[in-house]
Amino acid sequence: MAARLTDAVSSVVELFEQRRLSYALIGGLSVAFRGSKRSTEDADFLLHIPALSLPDLLQSMIEVGCNIDEVAAIRQWAADGILVIRWPNGVQIDLLKAIVPAFHHVLHRGKLESFGTGTIRVADAEGLLLLKLIAFRPLDQEDIRGILLANANQLDLDWVRSEAQLAGIDNERLVEFEGLVKNFYIT
Numbered sequence: 001m002a003a004r005l006t007d008a009v010s011s012v013v014e015l016f017e018q019r020r021l022s023y024a025l026i027g028g029l030s031v032a033f034r035g036s037k038r039s040t041e042d043a044d045f046l047l048h049i050p051a052l053s054l055p056d057l058l059q060s061m062i063e064v065g066c067n068i069d070e071v072a073a074i075r076q077w078a079a080d081g082i083l084v085i086r087w088p089n090g091v092q093i094d095l096l097k098a099i100v101p102a103f104h105h106v107l108h109r110g111k112l113e114s115f116g117t118g119t120i121r122v123a124d125a126e127g128l129l130l131l132k133l134i135a136f137r138p139l140d141q142e143d144i145r146g147i148l149l150a151n152a153n154q155l156d157l158d159w160v161r162s163e164a165q166l167a168g169i170d171n172e173r174l175v176e177f178e179g180l181v182k183n184f185y186i187t
Contacts, residue, residue, distance in 0.1 A: 005029070008091035009043045010116045015060050022048040024110035024123040026096070026131055028143075033113055034125040036146030042092035046103055046123065046131075051078075061085060102130060102167040125151050129160045133169060133177055144177070145184045152186040 009029070016023045025033075027044025049057060054077060058070050065088030077083050081097035098104050106127035112119045123131065125147050132140040132147070148155070164174060 004089045004091050005041065005043065006116045008087040008089055008093060009120065010118060011064065011087070012043070012045070012093055013115075013118070013120050015057060015064075016045075016047070018060075019049075019053060019057060021053070021057075022098070022107050024107050024121050024127070026106070026123050026128065027094070030122050030128055031143045031146060033122045034128050034147055035143060035150040038143070038146070042094060044094045044096065046098055046107055047095050048098040048104065048107055064088060100167065102134070102163050105163060106130060125154075126156050126160050129155070129157075130163050130167070133160070133164050133173065134167060136173055136176075141176075141180065144180050148181060148184040149186075155185070157181060157185070 009025070013023075024030075024046045025043065026046050027042070028038055028040030029043050031038060032040075054074055055070060058068055058073055062068050062070070066085055068085065073083055077095075077097060081099050083095040085093040085095065087093055096103070098107055106123050109124045109127045110121040111124050113122045129144060129147055132144045161174070164177070
């Protein structure tokens with residue numbers, strides 16, 4: 001699976017780069033860059049794309065072999081801010097629309113990393129913490145632990161806290177996050 005995932009991600013990134021789109025790898029694959037390794041079979045991207053550029057991107061994906069209903073995809077992107085694309089080699093690519101300020105802040109903090117034979121923009125550790133804090137499912141909480149452990153004394157947790165408050169994350173979740181910081185972050 002690793003070679004198929006690498007090939008699909010590299011191809012998607014090439015399409016983003018050709019169009020000079022603002023993107024960042026997020027999700028399980030990005031956690032491998034910023035925290036603990038965990039297996040994943042898909043790739044998740046945070047993406048900012050002008051509405052007029054979406055049809056061109058979708059058409060390019062169709063040309064490389066993706067089975068996409070372009071009209072339905074545009075409607076789903078507009079309504080839900082999420083697209084699930086099955087790459088021709090079977091890898092699932094999830095695109096998340098950067099619709100709230102916190103998502104744009106994560107995009108701007110992304111860092112280029114070596115990937116396959118090229119580079120890829122990956123959300124930084126603080127950006128991933130924020131996204132994981134927003135979602136906060138059990139797997140997200142596990143990812144938070146891994147990111148905290150792997151980045152001892154290197155994180156700007158004040159930025160994460162500030163962005164979390166701006167994003168409207170409830171106090172109960174913030175208290176749980178502080179518990180994870182206390183237990184897993186070494187200063």
